[in-house]
Structure formats: structure tokens, C-alpha cells
Amino acid sequence: MNNIGIYVHIPFCVSKCRYCDFFSQNGTDEEMSRYTAAVNKSLIEWGSKLMRSADTLYIGGGTPGAIGAERLISIAAAARSAFNLRNAEITAELNPSSADNSFNFELLRRGGFNRLSIGMQSANDNELSRLGRTHTADDIRTAVRRARAAGFENISLDLMLCIPEQTNESLIRSIEYCAELGADHVSAYILKIEEGTPFYEERELLTLDEDAQTERYMLACERLEKLGYSQYEISNFARRGKESRHNLKYWNGDEYLGIGCAAHSYLNGKRFYTARSFEEFYDGVIHEDGSGGSVEEYIMLRLRLTEGLTQRDFRARFGTDIPDEYYQRAKRFEDNDLVVCNTEAIRLTRKGFLVSNSLIAEII
Numbered sequence: 001m002n003n004i005g006i007y008v009h010i011p012f013c014v015s016k017c018r019y020c021d022f023f024s025q026n027g028t029d030e031e032m033s034r035y036t037a038a039v040n041k042s043l044i045e046w047g048s049k050l051m052r053s054a055d056t057l058y059i060g061g062g063t064p065g066a067i068g069a070e071r072l073i074s075i076a077a078a079a080r081s082a083f084n085l086r087n088a089e090i091t092a093e094l095n096p097s098s099a100d101n102s103f104n105f106e107l108l109r110r111g112g113f114n115r116l117s118i119g120m121q122s123a124n125d126n127e128l129s130r131l132g133r134t135h136t137a138d139d140i141r142t143a144v145r146r147a148r149a150a151g152f153e154n155i156s157l158d159l160m161l162c163i164p165e166q167t168n169e170s171l172i173r174s175i176e177y178c179a180e181l182g183a184d185h186v187s188a189y190i191l192k193i194e195e196g197t198p199f200y201e202e203r204e205l206l207t208l209d210e211d212a213q214t215e216r217y218m219l220a221c222e223r224l225e226k227l228g229y230s231q232y233e234i235s236n237f238a239r240r241g242k243e244s245r246h247n248l249k250y251w252n253g254d255e256y257l258g259i260g261c262a263a264h265s266y267l268n269g270k271r272f273y274t275a276r277s278f279e280e281f282y283d284g285v286i287h288e289d290g291s292g293g294s295v296e297e298y299i300m301l302r303l304r305l306t307e308g309l310t311q312r313d314f315r316a317r318f319g320t321d322i323p324d325e326y327y328q329r330a331k332r333f334e335d336n337d338l339v340v341c342n343t344e345a346i347r348l349t350r351k352g353f354l355v356s357n358s359l360i361a362e363i364i
């Protein structure tokens with residue numbers, strides 16, 4: 001049986017960023033300990049139930065760094081004892097403001113973590129402050145430097161596009177900062193204004209028109225490539241061999257188990273999740289979310305990758321060639337430079353990535 005991926009959600013943040021609708025809140029020391037113990041118990045229970053091995057563990061949030069290195073390594077230890085984790089990619093997300101001197105990078109590294117994803121977002125302090133981030137560009141440099149000194153050789157930085165006060169020049173500065181800090185991987189997402197966030201109140205003022213968004217996205221893709229980061233997914237860029245193994249599981253339609261509040265899973269053909277609720281997580285309430293693994297779902301996920309939907313992988317998964325109907329529908333968008341089709345694969349172009357949701361819906 002294939003190895004699965006494990007995702008653990010840590011729902012604590014010191015303060016709330018203005019654009020954020022992730023499930024996270026302030027937590028006391030006691031609440032963090034209680035939550036960690038529940039995560040570890042859940043990992044052990046799922047381990048004995050599934051009897052599977054995992055080769056990726058991703059601790060995201062929220063701000064995993066906020067619970068401290070000791071609790072994080074206890075989670076990695078529970079995951080190891082439940083799911084083996086041999087030769088695994090083990091990632092923790094960190095916020096630069098929670099990675100100050102009190103954060104023990106060495107302990108995290110010794111506890112088996114080998115990849116960090118640091119929420120940089122921008123290298124410009126005015127933009128960071130407008131986003132409600134509690135760190136500066138200097139804090140990002142300090143976090144990366146401390147992580148490197150502790151032996152982390154795989155560091156990803158998050159970058160946000162189309163944020164308030166950002167200009168093409170300031171975006172280039174942020175991208176160059178990623179390279180200057182030696183990032184191995186960059187995730188560059190366009191700001192999405194979600195209902196219920198403070199930014200939603202200002203959405204008309206903050207939302208860039210389509211042309212401006214296109215320009216920013218293209219600029220980011222080109223600059224990142226020029227600096228040696230190859231695009232492998234709509235929003236993800238990596239130096240050779242530093243692609244996120246965990247996130248690739250999602251886009252390849254592989255199985256994963258999510259532990260904690262608001263965590264989703266796909267296992268044995270079924271999708272299920274825990275609600276955005278501490279009580280339900282502590283009570284072990286699981287919500288079914290239908291079946292997974294259909295041809296349409298696989299195509300939808302694979303078209304997010306620059307490699308696209310390949311005949312080779314489709315055959316390996318479903319035992320047949322990609323059905324012609326998908327080729328026929330995809331070919332209608334070739335003249336607009338949104339899609340490329342050949343005998344080996346169907347893939348979206350960079351221009352196609354910008355309208356991926358509607359384009360993929362048309363194809364499937």
C-alpha cells in the first residue's frame with residue numbers, strides 16, 4: 001500500500017491577520033497542552049486503526065510555532081510511532097514573530113523536522129503592517145538565519161501577491177528578498193478577500209482588477225523563474241528537488257489523514273473532516289464529505305500542476321488512456337493560449353492558471 005501524508009492543524013495564533021479566515025485563535029499554555037495531547041492521542045488511535053505508513057508530516061495552522069518546539073516534537077514523535085515516517089518530509093509552519101530567540105530551532109531539528117514553511121508574505125514593512133502581520137522584514141531574516149544555523153536545509157517562504165500598498169517594484173523587492181535569504185521554495189498566492197475578515201469591509205477598495213492581478217502574477221512567475229525557482233504548481237515554485245512532497249500528495253490525488261480542528265482527510269476512497277470546533281475535535285466527531293478519487297477529481301487536481309494531466313500517470317491510476325472527451329474540451333482553449341494538448345498530456349499554460357477554476361470546470 002502507498003504511503004499516506006499526515007496533516008496536523010494547530011489552531012492558535014497570537015493575533016489575527018486582517019485577511020485571515022483560517023480556524024485559529026489565542027490560546028493559553030494550558031489550552032495548547034490540552035490540544036497537543038489530544039492530537040497525539042488521535043495520531044496513535046488512527047495509527048492502530050489504519051496500520052499504514054506515512055512519508056510526509058505537515059504541521060500547519062494557525063501558527064504551529066506558537067505552541068513551542070517541545071510540543072511540536074511530541075507530535076512528530078507520536079506520528080512516528082503511529083505511522084513510521086521513515087525517510088519522511090517533516091514540515092512545520094512558522095510565523096517569523098513566533099520564531100524569535102525563545103523559539104528552539106535546534107530542538108525542532110533534533111526532533112526530526114527537516115523542512116520549515118515560514119509565513120513571510122512581504123519584505124516591505126508597510127505592507128506587513130497593513131496585512132496585520134506582527135513581524136517585520138528583519139524578523140524574517142532572523143528566523144531564516146536561526147533556522148539555517150540549526151541545520152534546516154529546506155526552507156519555504158510564503159509570499160502574497162496583490163496586497164494593499166504593493167506595487168510592481170515592491171513585489172520585486174519581496175521576491176528578491178526570498179532569493180537573498182536563500183529560500184529553497186516559495187509559495188506565492190494572490191490575496192483572496194474572504195467574507196467575515198476585516199479586509200472584507202474594504203473589499204471594493206482592496207480588490208485589484210483582473211488586468212492588474214494578471215500583471216502581478218506574471219511578474220512574480222517570471223522573476224521567480226529568473227532567480228532559479230521553477231514553477232511546479234499554480235502558486236508554488238522550487239529549487240530543483242525541493243518541491244513540497246506533502247502538498248504534491250494533494251495535487252496527485254494521493255491519500256492523507258488530517259488531525260485536529262478543521263483538518264480534512266482523504267482515505268480509502270472517502271473524504272471526511274473535523275469541524276472548526278475544539279469541542280468536536282475533543283469529542284472525536286468526524287463529518288463525512290462524500291467519496292473521493294473520481295476521474296474528474298483527479299483531473300481537477302492534476303491540472304494545477306505545470307506537468308499537467310499526463311497519459312503516463314492517468315494510465316497508471318485508472319488503467320486506460322485519458323478519455324478523448326477531455327482532450328476535445330481542452331483543445332477548445334488552445335487558440336487562446338490557455339491550454340496545451342499533445343499525445344503525452346493536457347496542461348494549462350501560465351495564462352490558463354490565472355483562470356484555472358473556470359477553465360478546469362469547462363474541461364471536466
Ligand code: SF4
Binds near residue numbers: 015017020024063095
Ligand atoms: S498567522 Fe496565519 S493563521 Fe494566524 S492569523 Fe495570520 S494568516 Fe491567519
